[in-house]
Amino acid sequence: MNTQASDIIIESTGLVKHFGGGGLLSSPTIVRAVDGVSMAVKRGETFAIVGESGCGKSTLGRLLLRLIEPTAGDVRYEGRSILGLPPNEMRKLRREMQIIFQDPFGSLNPRMNVRDIVGEPIWLHGLAHGAEKQERVADLLRTVGLIPAHGERYPHEFSGGQRQRIGIARALAGEPKLIIGDEPVSALDVSIQAQIINLLEHLKDRFGLTLVIIAHDLAVIRHMSDRVAVMYLGEIVELSDTDDLFDDPLHPYTQALLTAIPVPSPVNRQPKPLLQGDVPSPAAPPSGCRFHTRCPHAKARCREEHPRLEAAADGRQVACHFWREIQNAGSGALTAPPASPALTKRLALYKTWRERHDKTATPGL
Amino acid sequence: MTIAIADDLVLPRKRNRILSKFLGNRSAMMGAGLVLFFIVIAVLAPLIAPHDPIKPSFSTIRKAPSAIFWFGTDELGRDVFSRMVIGARASLMAGVVSVAIAVLLGVPFGLISGYFGGWIDATISRSTEAMLAIPFLIFAIALAAFLGPSLTNAMIAIGLSAMPIFVRLTRGQVLTIKAEDYVEGARAIGLPNFWIILRYILPNVLPPILVQATLTVATAIIAEASLSFLGLGQQPPNPSWGSMLNTAKNFMSQAPWMSFFPGSAIFLIVLGFNLFGDGLRDALDPREN
Numbered sequence: 029m030n031t032q033a034s035d036i037i038i039e040s041t042g043l044v045k046h047f048g049g050g051g052l053l054s055s056p057t058i059v060r061a062v063d064g065v066s067m068a069v070k071r072g073e074t075f076a077i078v079g080e081s082g083c084g085k086s087t088l089g090r091l092l093l094r095l096i097e098p099t100a101g102d103v104r105y106e107g108r109s110i111l112g113l114p115p116n117e118m119r120k121l122r123r124e125m126q127i128i129f130q131d132p133f134g135s136l137n138p139r140m141n142v143r144d145i146v147g148e149p150i151w152l153h154g155l156a157h158g159a160e161k162q163e164r165v166a167d168l169l170r171t172v173g174l175i176p177a178h179g180e181r182y183p184h185e186f187s188g189g190q191r192q193r194i195g196i197a198r199a200l201a202g203e204p205k206l207i208i209g210d211e212p213v214s215a216l217d218v219s220i221q222a223q224i225i226n227l228l229e230h231l232k233d234r235f236g237l238t239l240v241i242i243a244h245d246l247a248v249i250r251h252m253s254d255r256v257a258v259m260y261l262g263e264i265v266e267l268s269d270t271d272d273l274f275d276d277p278l279h280p281y282t283q284a285l286l287t288a289i290p291v292p293s294p295v296n297r298q299p300k301p302l303l304q305g306d307v308p309s310p311a312a313p314p315s316g317c318r319f320h321t322r323c324p325h326a327k328a329r330c331r332e333e334h335p336r337l338e339a340a341a342d343g344r345q346v347a348c349h350f351w352r353e354i355q356n357a358g359s360g361a362l363t364a365p366p367a368s369p370a371l372t373k374r375l376a377l378y379k380t381w382r383e384r385h386d387k388t389a390t391p392g393l
Numbered sequence: 394m395t396i397a398i399a400d401d402l403v404l405p406r407k408r409n410r411i412l413s414k415f416l417g418n419r420s421a422m423m424g425a426g427l428v429l430f431f432i433v434i435a436v437l438a439p440l441i442a443p444h445d446p447i448k449p450s451f452s453t454i455r456k457a458p459s460a461i462f463w464f465g466t467d468e469l470g471r472d473v474f475s476r477m478v479i480g481a482r483a484s485l486m487a488g489v490v491s492v493a494i495a496v497l498l499g500v501p502f503g504l505i506s507g508y509f510g511g512w513i514d515a516t517i518s519r520s521t522e523a524m525l526a527i528p529f530l531i532f533a534i535a536l537a538a539f540l541g542p543s544l545t546n547a548m549i550a551i552g553l554s555a556m557p558i559f560v561r562l563t564r565g566q567v568l569t570i571k572a573e574d575y576v577e578g579a580r581a582i583g584l585p586n587f588w589i590i591l592r593y594i595l596p597n598v599l600p601p602i603l604v605q606a607t608l609t610v611a612t613a614i615i616a617e618a619s620l621s622f623l624g625l626g627q628q629p630p631n632p633s634w635g636s637m638l639n640t641a642k643n644f645m646s647q648a649p650w651m652s653f654f655p656g657s658a659i660f661l662i663v664l665g666f667n668l669f670g671d672g673l674r675d676a677l678d679p680r681e682n
Binding site for chain 2: 093120122126127129134148195202
């Protein structure tokens with residue numbers, strides 16, 4: 029074990045999950061949900077996994093927690109493989125790694141009240157008993173912005189955002205080191221999304237958590253995460269620091285994803301080269317590079333040879349045969365075009381009005 | 394981030410939503426009333442019965458209903474009313490005990506089958522389907538004939554015959570609940586399977602099972618009546634509504650009261666349990682508020 033390893037809280041090597049094709053009577057179609065994913069999450073960072081629906085990002089999250097068993101590959105938590113662990117040791121380890129679900133309406137047991145939902149991990153792992161346990165539950169509820177009196181209520185009495193807070197309180201109850209958020213805000217109203225994201229960031233700082241956020245919303249990811257892994261059809265196609273990824277995407281798929289973000293600029297209304305077609309079925313992925321069917325830069329080599337995830341500058345990784353050429357061509361970078369003279373003039377007018385208005389409105393301050 | 398609200402703030406809270414919903418349902422209350430009525434009669438039977446239900450009296454054979462014999466007398470001169478009051482015990486017992494047998498055996502099998510899946514599920518499911526292939530009453534008759542004629546054996550036979558329905562119902566419910574996020578969440582905190590089944594699966598699959606149980610009580614009462622009718626249930630001279638009907642069929646034209654009153658009692662108790670079960674189903678459904 030080298031010195032770097034201590035910085036890594038969880039890592040996967042060659043992780044593969046295939047569904048179906050098992051028994052005599054089951055369907056012969058094999059769905060390659062996750063196909064050879066290797067990644068490492070550093071302690072204390074917020075690591076985002078992003079991709080279209082069906083790209084295997086939720087499956088990857090469940091594999092990391094060993095909620096489902098992988099077909100091949102390994103998951104190491106704090107340097108120790110968790111796949112071979114006997115059930116008892118695995119259960120003890122689960123205290124340290126928690127999950128927050130996407131659907132706040134399906135993730136809480138409707139027959140348990142909030143106090144039992146939040147207190148269960150405390151009871152299960154013997155962290156506290158009796159009055160002390162109740163005090164901890166009350167603390168947790170306060171921490172996530174609820175009040176202890178809510179403990180008597182049942183999940184159906186809460187709104188989506190409140191339920192997600194309950195889910196977060198439960199995830200925190202076992203004093204975890206790692207929390208995986210499986211699209212923790214995508215089911216929520218936009219105004220509530222911001223609250224939950226801020227709460228997660230606050231909790232991360234307060235408890236020194238490592239967050240793995242699975243999402244498809246790039247705005248959420250840009251705001252929250254330190255590093256991003258972009259997935260396409262069960263594979264990581266690009267892994268990079270968040271700022272680098274947004275400023276200078278290397279993989280054509282990442283570029284396409286970023287192009288799809290609406291730019292709030294009135295002069296940039298020309299049609300954008302968006303991705304054509306649907307995601308191919310993970311049951312029959314394309315040969316060679318899986319993205320070649322939709323890639324604007326695809327060449328003959330892409331159809332035949334599968335690109336490996338290779339190292340680029342600044343610790344970035346990209347799986348594309350031609351990323352250097354594509355990068356030199358300068359395509360895809362997300363830069364707002366210069367504003368038109370008319371807009372500049374109007375903005376200047378507004379600014380002067382604003383300043384004058386502020387001066388007259390608050391003379392005493 | 395924490396919001397400053399007084400901790401001792403008491404929130405208004407609706408208590409017993411299910412109960413109030415049930416109480417507001419008129420047909421469910423009628424069902425509950427009927428069931429309660431027959432239970433009270435069964436419990437207080439020896440106090441209510443005006444005559445000896447077993448001892449023959451050859452001076453009062455097949456008398457029509459009168460002030461002395463409210464529901465008339467049977468072919469051995471016994472008071473039909475007294476026999477029905479005492480027979481309520483056998484009929485209710487048969488209904489409740491056989492359903493208890495069916496639930497206590499069927500639900501655990503269904504839970505194990507649905508939760509663990511694999512070869513356990515295959516074994517239990519195939520056996521259940523084999524049992525379901527035989528019609529309910531035929532199966533009960535075969536079992537009762539095999540065990541020998543007595544009320545206890547009839548209850549066991551009915552319970553075993555009703556069991557497969559509960560296995561299948563429970564298994565189906567478990568498969569739905571098992572896919573919920575909160576069950577995966579329970580595994581994610583490291584909860585052992587035993588606790589997941591007890592706290593997460595069982596409470597969520599229970600409402601439809603409860604409803605099925607009350608409805609099956611009605612079926613079981615009819616089944617006991619049928620078995621007694623065939624001589625496989627309650628043995629003479631002890632009364633049950635089914636065995637009373639069995640002998641009454643020979644005197645349909647001479648003494649119609651012998652069949653009318655036990656038949657009506659069976660009709661009412663079955664109706665009662667059915668209304669009760671339907672009301673329970675509506676009250677337990679959290680989506681209808």
